[in-house]
Amino acid sequence: GENVEQHPSTLSVQEGDSAVIKCTYSDSASNYFPWYKQELGKRPQLIIDIRSNVGEKKDQRIAVTLNKTAKHFSLHITETQPEDSAVYFCAASKVNFGNEKLTFGTGTRLTIIP
Amino acid sequence: DTEVTQTPKHLVMGMTNKKSLKCEQHMGHRAMYWYKQKAKKPPELMFVYSYEKLSINESVPSRFSPECPNSSLLNLHLHALQPEDSALYLCASSQVPRNWSYEQYFGPGTRLTVT
Numbered sequence: 001g002e003n004v005e006q007h008p009s010t011l012s013v014q015e016g017d018s019a020v021i022k023c024t025y026s027d028s029a030s031n032y033f034p035w036y037k038q039e040l041g042k043r044p045q046l047i048i049d050i051r052s053n054v055g056e057k058k059d060q061r062i063a064v065t066l067n068k069t070a071k072h073f074s075l076h077i078t079e080t081q082p083e084d085s086a087v088y089f090c091a092a093s094k095v096n097f098g099n100e101k102l103t104f105g106t107g108t109r110l111t112i113i114p
Numbered sequence: 115d116t117e118v119t120q121t122p123k124h125l126v127m128g129m130t131n132k133k134s135l136k137c138e139q140h141m142g143h144r145a146m147y148w149y150k151q152k153a154k155k156p157p158e159l160m161f162v163y164s165y166e167k168l169s170i171n172e173s174v175p176s177r178f179s180p181e182c183p184n185s186s187l188l189n190l191h192l193h194a195l196q197p198e199d200s201a202l203y204l205c206a207s208s209q210v211p212r213n214w215s216y217e218q219y220f221g222p223g224t225r226l227t228v229t
Binding site (some may be wrong): 009032034035036042043044045049089093095099102103104105106107 | 219
């Protein structure tokens, strides 16, 4: 089955600086890679996702890059703000018509220092 | 309505009790999921229903019994649980991919404590 590794497990960044979280996956057939943000006591929420036929995707301060050959993908957050503090999970999946089995990474606790 | 709702928010039960968790969505999604999340860990998939049929069971113990009465509702029946089953139980739903939309929408979860 799929295995997703995520690093670092904790990350502290000065407000306004950039944060980068990296994930690797094992199954070359995986073709969908979402990132979820989970604030304390709240539900995971999708912040950005990328398909395997795309190398990079950007949404305002958030970007994701994918290297299929190396089987790794990364989340980049620029101009970090205090509200970015949360746990971030990467995930990988083989899309199967609404029947996706998401395999999550172990999570990164991001703390933005004011 | 882009929301998945779950009841109850909190549940405390003894090891001999029988209880049920409920999940509801009105987004027309045809895939629904149960996840278990322990503290400081990622969500772990338990079950997937696709078009109201169980399509994935991640070798979950039989003391957890899922049910999908219709396309909007998903239940998780609990019986003879163990203290180690205490966790946050998350429900999620997603639509059949259209225009490459695969997002899983999560509910707020039920915080379960087994005493």
